[in-house]
Amino acid sequence: MLMSVTLTLLEGFVVTLELFLLTLLFALPLGLVISFGSMSRCTPLRAVVKTIVWIVRGTPLMLQIMVVFYGPGLMFGLPLLPRFTAAVVTFVINYACYFSEIYRGGIQGVPAGQQEAGLVLGMTRSQIFFKVTLLQVIKRIVPPMGNEFITLVKDTALVRVISVYEIIWMGESFIKKGMIWPLFYTAVFYLVANGILTLLFGWFEKKLNYFK
Amino acid sequence: MPILDVQHIEKHFGSTRVLEDISFSLEKGQALAIIGSSGSGKTTLLRCLNFLETPNQGRILVNGETLFDAEDPATQRESEVRKKRLHFGLVFQSFNLFPQYTALENVTLAPKLLAQENPDFKTRKKEIFDGIQSEGRELLAKMGLSDRADHYPHQLSGGQQQRVAIARALALKPDILCFDEPTSALDPELTGEVLKVIRSLAEQKTTMIIVTHEMAFARDVADQVIFMDEGVIVEQGAARQVIENPREERTRQFLSRYAEN
Missing domain, CATH: 3.40.50.300 (P-loop containing nucleotide triphosphate hydrolases)
Incomplete structure (x- = not known):
């Protein structure tokens, strides 16, 4: 019994992990683009980017999932996106906005003197970014990023509102058969995943401890 | 003049x-x-x-x-x-050393990046880098910091950091x-x-x-x-x-x- 429940839940957890990994794959670089937009010297661009970030961070992710999935069909009569695709698109946009703010904090947190020291040593702006600033930014953003990654693992549960068969959905399906414990059992999967993430981030933080 | x-x-x-x-x-x-x-x-x-x-x-x-x-x-x-x-070289009040590099790397980073613009860089890369490396060590020795070449800025006192910064500025002559x-x-x-x-x-x-x-x-x-x-x-x-x-x-x-x- 335990074995077959575990296998069913694992099936759902694969979907959870796929959503997690695809979100990171696209949201990490997109967040950097958005953060550059939010720091742009071009005022209209900055205003547009900041408004988008405000809307995305200011509304529930669950609502965004429903809007992306049902919205195009209801408003414009377009065909629905596949459920999983809609979920990935929503998560990428949502998390890219959060990442962009973390990046921005990290970039602006590097003292201006670092950039100036690079300039007076005749470095180009891209040399300064890659050789001087980047690693200092990474060091600064590791702890808040660890938080976001862990939150993302758990946020994936929200996609059940558009019936993506992730692990919570699978766990709930046992209730119809009179079993409540498989739903509680799903917690173990989340805990293991987040335990691994915690260890990885701890290791990475230590790796970067050689400088201050 | x-x-x-x-x-x-x-x-x-x-x-x-x-x-x-x-x-x-x-x-x-x-x-x-x-x-x-x-x-x-x-x-x-x-x-x-x-x-x-x-x-x-x-x-x-x-x-x-x-x-x-x-x-x-x-x-x-x-x-x-x-x-x-x-x-011009500039030594800052607040040193502005690059924290993720050792004293020697702070001194040699900019000369190494500049050397890449030399037309014969590809063929003589090792020779050029060795030259920069030993010049960097010499400069640190002149600053009395030979034994600190492999230390990171946070492991150095303020006075030592500022002397590294002076060596870094001098490295570009x-x-x-x-x-x-x-x-x-x-x-x-x-x-x-x-x-x-x-x-x-x-x-x-x-x-x-x-x-x-x-x-x-x-x-x-x-x-x-x-x-x-x-x-x-x-x-x-x-x-x-x-x-x-x-x-x-x-x-x-x-x-x-x-x-x-």
């Missing part, structure tokens, strides 16, 4: 005039000290020379070549400014080395070791501009002194004369305030 010729530099931030009609020149091998109270424009002047600020008026010539002319936008193009900066209050962020007992290094650079006839609050040091080490107040040069002349027998009343007041402290 002077190595540096600064003509009628003006700088304002909004409606605040920070520098007004600044002109001076400097001969090769001489040390110039700039003194004055906080907010008198000394740091801004150094930042203008290093192209970290763009003056609103005036010209800057090095070895007779016009590096900057406020009237001529062609002298202000980003790509050219980068090369022109190399005529600037025509003129600028110091922006190099000892202001240091404890009194660490000030001495940095001043000693600057003094030995002066003895080796390094062309230098030193913004400083150390009057005795300015008098003993510099050839020329400029006293600035509210964005203008009030007095300039031979170091000993300006500090011991100032002609201007404002200089006298400034120096007597220092003597009291």
Whole structure:
């Protein structure tokens, strides 16, 4: 019994992990683009980017999932996106906005003197970014990023509102058969995943401890 | 011909005039000290020379070549400014070492990046890098830091960090080395070791501009002194004369305030 429940839940957890990994794959670089937009010297661009970030961070992710999935069909009569695709698109946009703010904090947190020291040593702006600033930014953003990654693992549960068969959905399906414990059992999967993430981030933080 | 010729530099931030009609020149091998109270424009002047600020008026010539002319936008193009900066070195008040690199890596990073622009870089890469590496070690040895080459900045005292910063600036062999209050962020007992290094650079006839609050040091080490107040040069002349027998009343007041402290 335990074995077959575990296998069913694992099936759902694969979907959870796929959503997690695809979100990171696209949201990490997109967040950097958005953060550059939010720091742009071009005022209209900055205003547009900041408004988008405000809307995305200011509304529930669950609502965004429903809007992306049902919205195009209801408003414009377009065909629905596949459920999983809609979920990935929503998560990428949502998390890219959060990442962009973390990046921005990290970039602006590097003292201006670092950039100036690079300039007076005749470095180009891209040399300064890659050789001087980047690693200092990474060091600064590791702890808040660890938080976001862990939150993302758990946020994936929200996609059940558009019936993506992730692990919570699978766990709930046992209730119809009179079993409540498989739903509680799903917690173990989340805990293991987040335990691994915690260890990885701890290791990475230590790796970067050689400088201050 | 002077190595540096600064003509009628003006700088304002909004409606605040920070520098007004600044002109001076400097001969090769001489040390110039700039003194004055906080907010008198000394740091801004150094930042203008290093192209970290763009003056609103005036010209800057090095070895007779016009590096900057406020009237001529062609002298202000980003790509050219980068090369022109190399005529000057700048040592910051707050060191600004790169924290993720060791002392030696801090010194060699910029020369290694510049070497990549050499046409024969690809064929002679190892030879070039070895040369930069050993020059870097030599510079650190000159600063008395041979045993600190592989330390990271946070493992060094403030005085050691500032000496690494001086080695880093020297590694690019600037025509003129600028110091922006190099000892202001240091404890009194660490000030001495940095001043000693600057003094030995002066003895080796390094062309230098030193913004400083150390009057005795300015008098003993510099050839020329400029006293600035509210964005203008009030007095300039031979170091000993300006500090011991100032002609201007404002200089006298400034120096007597220092003597009291």
